[in-house]
Amino acid sequence: MHAYTEKIREAAQRLLTEKKVDAVIGFRHGTVPMMSEPVCVRHADQVHQLVWNGFCGINLANYLAKRKDRVAVTAKGCDSRNIVIHLQENQIRRDQVYILGAPCHGMVDRRKVWEFLKGREPLQVMENGSSLKVSGKGFEEVLERQAFLQDNCRICTHRNPVIYDELLGDPVPEQTDVDRYEDVRRVEAMDSEGRWRYFNDLIASCIRCYACRNACPLCYCPTCFVDESRPQWVGKTLDPTDTRTFHLLRAFHVAGRCTDCGSCERACPMSIPVRQFTKKLEKDVKELYGYEAGVVVEGRPPLDTYRPDDPQDFIK
């Protein structure tokens, strides 16, 4: 995947020099192992900062909403689907974004590596094809990369960008033998009390920092419902009712829009698997409407469509 780095720099150089874009949004090397930092490069002499690796898990569509300038952006499959949603929701115009599509092999979940190391601190992590070389004080481990991917990447069925202006490499084979909803079905099979307990336990450690919300490209409302004070919809304490309200409403707000990019889970400082909420809704939208968010630009998403022949009465 490092091969993309050269292609990104080349494209950035060209696009900036030819003034096709005002800036290029991509990643630069992080300051800690297994992290890359989003960066906005505005001058051709700075394109050397741009890199690509397996630690580019952040969804860059998050930096596009309501922009006024023209930008190029590197986009994995999920990022590209969120760009589609931005287009559908009029957050940006197509002629404002030049998409450098990155066919994706999945992003590394650093928490999984930490868990494997059991307290030993990784000081350097190198990717080499399908393996990860992790080294630290007095140890070196070679890990199978596939086993340390983010949960959402392991079950991803849209690794290739669905929309792009140029591709950074050949398309990768899509995963077809994955079961996206094994965990959702497990929760569905619980009785209502069990589910209540399951979700309460899930969010027990939430500190209401809103990293999940802010990492999400879909959360661009000028005033989020949790910040509204007239009327105040949600209390601001760590009372389980308030925390639950926040997570449930957030999930419903992204229903039919979520691309399962995993940014929320990745951002959570308390390691809460918040995708357990959004995946259930993703499954429902798929079953009820046969729809996957952000896969095609044309047409309207089911949840913002009104049809006079809707079979349900309440909407008429």
Place this chain on the structure above:
Amino acid sequence: MKNPYLPYPVRIQEIITETQDRNLKTFKLVFLNPEDEAGFVYMPGQFAELSVAGQGEVPIGIASSPTEKGFLMFTVNRVGRVTTYLHNMKPGDVMGVRGPLGNWYPWEEMKGKNVVIIGGGFAFTTLRSSIVWMLDPAHRKDYGDITVVYGARNPGMLLYKDELVAWEQRDDITMHLTVDATDDPTWKYNVGFVPAVTKEKAPGAENAYAIVCGPPIMIKFTLPVLTDLGFPPERIITSLEMRMKCGIGMCGRCNIGTEYVCKDGPVFSMEKLATLPNEY
């Protein structure tokens, strides 16, 4: 030390609708406990947190003067949750006051000086306090000429109209009232923006301080006028607004650089503000 977050209970004695748009009301508050009143020692320029149980608190400049005993007075603009609720309260209702908070206009430093007060719109509250305080027989001799330029959008938007008329008739204070525009034939004062009226009517800067309070746009255009008149930055005083919660310099939100507007302010000289980041 007393718990600085705990408001004193007060009763609303009187509510006066100040402006024709009914968005500004003055609340006269009396303390429920006499010892609280004795402890509430303030100076013109300070503010307090008005507290409404179940709604929250809002920082408001004290419009009464320390020379007016037996009550506190606040003029409240209806903008948010607390102030909207407050506007619907009735005389006799119980609420809270926490303060006095912040610093005040430099009354010691201004002794023996002429004072030019320039106010716009509903920012006239602590200026009213200041005028009443200076005109009090105990203090009037401490200050030289007092000149007031006060403007509003139209005559119906001026605060404290009865007092303005009374001050007009005194000879120990010079009033220059103005409105941006009016079709009221009975309006006998100036028509024009505060900066222009200041330029025309304000006395010289010699031995004088200027206190300027008003909307940001008014301040922006009045400052160059004062500079032209010869006021140095250390003798131009203003009072700032900021979102506040604690009012005692602890909750962290109202800072401009190193200064907490609630505790180190709200009163600053232009000289001081020039040393701070332009973030207010």
Place this chain on the structure above:
Amino acid sequence: MLKIFVPKDKMPRWIGRIMDGARVFAPVKEGDGYRFRLVTRPDKLDFSYQNTRLSPKELVHPPAEAMFSYSLKKGDPKAGILEEIPKALGTRVVMGIRPCDAKAFQLVDVNFVTDQYMDPWWQRRRQNTVLVGLGCHEPCSTCFCTSVGSGPFDAGALDVLMTDLPEGYLLEAVTEAGRALLADAPEGAPASDTVLTEARFLAQQAEKALPRLFMLDPLREKAMTALFQEAFWEEVQFACINCGTCTFLCPTCWCFDIQDEVHQQEGVRLRLWDSCMFPLFTLHGSGHNPRNQKLQRVRQRFMHKFKYYVDKYGNGPACVGCGRCVQYCPVNIDIRRVAAMMTASCVCPT
């Protein structure tokens, strides 16, 4: 001051006795991280952690705390009058706190206890809490305490400093409260010279392992407005998504909100953690917001820690180098890098 050595197998007995007289808080493994929790059994103590996920500031400054209560019942003579909610703030011992986290309490004291006002809850909890610190043998790669004027064995904000040695713990009293705790420890014996030498060596090794990343002097020397206007803020702020992770995890971030909450006829006034990263933090009722841009909010956080605090209190910076924000920032904004830019004598464009 008193220095004793307690063999590892006797530590639970010593801690058990402390538990008889005080509530003991210590790091507890929760999910994939550690957190300070009330511990009631001495054998549950686990000092094998590097750093807790959340800082122990929550022990002194809880994320949500009810300050006052009131009734809203019609006809209740006390309706609308706030009353302080009584709290039993008994003696507490925090076992195994890192020197950096303890230093953070000290840095925040100047905000909550001033000549003019005193925050009663902060002050009482601080007064009733004894800090038994655990020196850091193996600082994380994200630690930078030595760059901000502290160190892995800095005892300056502790009551007792513990050093983990192969056979047991060296316990050194730092304050009178610490001495009292060690005076009542028949499990221990006066520390021998060998033990002391061994401990000094460990401390030196740990300190050496931490590089100095930037100098602090330029923070005092540079003008506030000049730093405020630096061009590098534009680059620093880009990746920020304005979540509250850095501020919530930070041991020195103390900002809070005050909110009323009503359940039927009863209400409380609460104090809640807040964050300068949130636009609502500074939004005026009029709609004006002095920090409505992300750049302004990101700059505020770093300027507060490295410049405003330094200038206001002649101390600091208001950062202890614990590295939590470096580890957990979802977009890898690294405070070490920003501090290096703020303290550099010449900032070259990258």
